[in-house]
Structures are given as structure tokens and as C-alpha cells.
Amino acid sequence: MALIDFQNVCVDFPIYNANGRSLKKRLIQVATGGQLGADPQGRVVVRALEDLSFTLKDGDRVALLGHNGAGKSTLLRLSSGVYEPSAGVARIEGEIVSLIDISLGIDPEATGRENIFLRGGLLGMTRREISNRIDEIIDFSELGDFVDMPLRTYSTGMHLRLAFAVSTIVRPEILLMDEWLSVGDEGFKHKAEKRLTELVESTNILVIASHSRDLVMHTCNRVIWLEHGKIRMDGEPDSVCHAYFGL
């Protein structure tokens, strides 16, 4: 049972310029009692998401559509619990895995094997779980003996294959992605596609930010269209895609 429930959620980013960020300036402001900005707290705020309310339940496959800067990534981060809303209530229940950056935490000086443990640990797997499945991961990544070499000796493709192989081994209740992951050459791509589809099918809730109409129509059963941080449309892929992409 997984749930993402947003009630009137807003996200404001405070913008600290080089000066605003210093303690000295803060002290001087207090000392002189004056403010340079118009804002009562003397800071500039950018509102990234405004007054979002929606509920995602088991079985929801949600695509986030919107232009650059519409708030898709912020909404993904909010759903992962990384950001707390500046206002409103966000309730998130269930085990979350975010595959927004599959290379995160990977150490180029460590060997492939060590990196499997590092990456797996960050994704919330225990050492034992990883040990049990390490052969499967190595096998899938097709790295062979390279797995005991430092990662800096890898080609970009090998690096991504390893990151993909570890990152997709988890089976979370809530899965967050930024675009469909696509790695490797033709042969690997096919295998990866299959693995990712399995992962998406096993998860209770999928939230994916995308610009691809095919992906949205193919994978999702609900689409949220964001514009300037607000929900422009929320509904069936057919109708929203029609309105967003035209035709």
C-alpha cells in the first residue's frame, strides 16, 4: 500500500546571493535595523510550485508533462521526500526509490564491486541483500573481470551499465524517474528495456517526468501537466496529451 497525498502544497526557493548568504550582512542588517530588499525578511523568493493538490494511489502510473522550468523535477524531489513543502501538507507513504540520477554515489577510484555495494547501500539495500544478488548484477552488467577494476578505467557505457544494473535491482513501492532510462548498445538496450519494464510493473506508484508522447501513452495511465508551477491539467493520457502535444 503506497500513497502520495498533496494538499495545497507550495514550494518556494529562497535565493541567497553572495551577500545575502553571509552572516556578516545579517548582523549588519540587525545592527542598522534597515532592509535593503522590499521583502520583510530581506530575501528573494522564487515560487517553484504553487498550490498543488492531488492524490496518487496504488496502480497509478503518472507522467509529469511540462516545459523546462515548469516544476517537474521539483515535484519529483518533493515526492521523494527530499524537499519538504514550504506550505501545505505532503503525505508520502511507502518505500521510495528515486532513479533520477543512477550514477549518484559512485566513486571512480573504487572497484566495480565496491561500487555495487555503495550504490546499493544508498538505495536502501542491506549488505546481505546485495551479496545475495551480486552475481546477478555483475552478470547483467556484462562487465566480466572488469568488475574488480577501479571504475575510472571504465568506458562511459560500462559505467552506465553498472549503475543501471545495480539501480534497477530494487523493487520499491514508489518509483520516481526523470525520463526513461536508456543505456548501452543495441543488445544491452533491449535487455535494459525489459528489466525496466519489469521494475515499473512491480512498483505500486510510478511518477515519471517526460517529454516523450510515446512513453506517456505507452506507460502511463494518468498525466499531470504542469505550467509555471501550477497544475494546468490532470487526467487521462489521451486527453492531456492531446491538449499538450496538439492533435
Next chain:
Amino acid sequence: MLRDALQLTQKSNKNFMQENSLKVALKDIRAATARYPLVAMLGWQDVRQRYRRSSLGPFWLTISMGVMIGTIGVVFGQIFNTPMQEYLPFLTIGIMLWGFISSVITDGCVGFISAEGIIKQLPIPLFVHIQRMLWRNTLILCHNIIIFPLAFYATGNSLSLTAFLSIPGFFLLLLNLAWAGLILAVLCARYRDLPQIVGSVLQVAFYLTPIMWMPALLPSRVGLSILYVNPIFHLLEIVRAPLLGKLPTMYSWIFSVALAVFGWVVAIVIYGRYKGRIAYWL
């Protein structure tokens, strides 16, 4: 209009947060403690990184520390006119622990800043980053410990049973450093020039604390009273004195316990209040 809305949301948010801030802080710390295997792995990883392509790794720090202790020992031992047998073990433990304390404090300042990538991507309890930093520095301290028997036996001293008392002392030190690191990590994420200030304060603290000089050398009661309010002195004493075969004063123990309690209360209040903002500040 936007500003009005902002103020309104901030106001309603404040009430909501105050009720929950303690819970938020405690929940995060509890969750982080439950993830100790991750903490252990990341801490080890940091230490292992120093070994890469270097056969001595962190022992390079140990060597330079050893050389420093030797030099200071010879020079200041002469200046202060203290017998080596007494001065060298005192200096060795002092410098070792000071190295630990000061690097925990400076690493604490960038505790969240340096973990920005993870904090902005993965919902991992934030206190994990503080624990990782404590664990990493404890491992490095373990490397440095090898200087201790060298300095100790070279000057013809031997350990007594009292030395075991330094173990609870060390845990109390760790407990105190944990809250200090947590508060600093939060504040430094917001105010980026704070680490520099902390750096200079540490430098002053090094000279104010009996590490290079022995308390017995202080001429008057006035000098001693400075020691009584120096928290670093008491935290050092509860670990150092037992290793030198002396009992730390009751005052040092009580001071350290009280400091830990007080510090943690403050840390939990600050952490609970601002935990949600940390990701935004990075």
C-alpha cells in the same frame, strides 16, 4: 499578492512546524541510527579513498603528527623545563585528541554541504551524514593511536588500570562532538562564511586549551579559572587524564555530562526547526 500569500503560508506553517519540530528531529536521528550499516560503509569508503594509490594512506597524517609531536616535545619540553617522561605522553594524547576534535568540528561545518548530491537526490535521513563524519574521523584517530605507545614506552611510562576510564570518557566526548557537528552543519549550510569563523575560533581554542602547555604551569588562580569554563579542556581531560594514570576531576565529568545534555537539547531544537530547510539551502 504573492507576498501576502507567502506571509500567510509562512505563518500557518510556523504553527504546524513548532508542534512537530521535536518529533521531526528525533525521528530523523532515530532513522539515521537504524541505518548504521550505511554509515559504516560510507565512513570506511572515505578512509579507503585515502589509501587509493597510496600504500600508507591515512598513515601519512600519522607520520606528520608524530614528527610534530616529537618536535614540539623537544622544543617546548626545554622551554617549559618539564621532564620528558611527564611532558611527552601528555603532549601526544593532547595533540591526537585535538586533531580528532578539530577535524570533527571542521568536517561538521561542511557535513551537509559536502553531501549535497545525496541530500538533493535521495531521501536518506540527514543525520547519517553527521554520523558518517564522526565514524570517518574515529577511524583516522585509530590510525593515529599508534604514536601513543611509541611516545609512552619510549619515555618509560606504563599504563595503569585507570586507563580504561578513558573509554567512557571517549564516548562522552563523541556524544558532545555529535551535537556540535550537527548544529554547525545546519548553520554552515545556511551561512557559508561560518566555516572560516569556526576555523579561526579553533585556532584560538588550541592555544587556550592545555595541549602544548600543562595546566600546572599556569601561574595563578586567575589562570586556572579560565580552564574551568573551557569545555574543550574538560572533554580532553576525561579521556586524557585516565591514560596518564590520573583520575579526571569530578568537575570535569559533571561539566561534560551537563554539556552533552544541554548541547543535545539545543541541537534537537535547531535541527527540528530547520531540518526541512536544509535541502533548500544547499
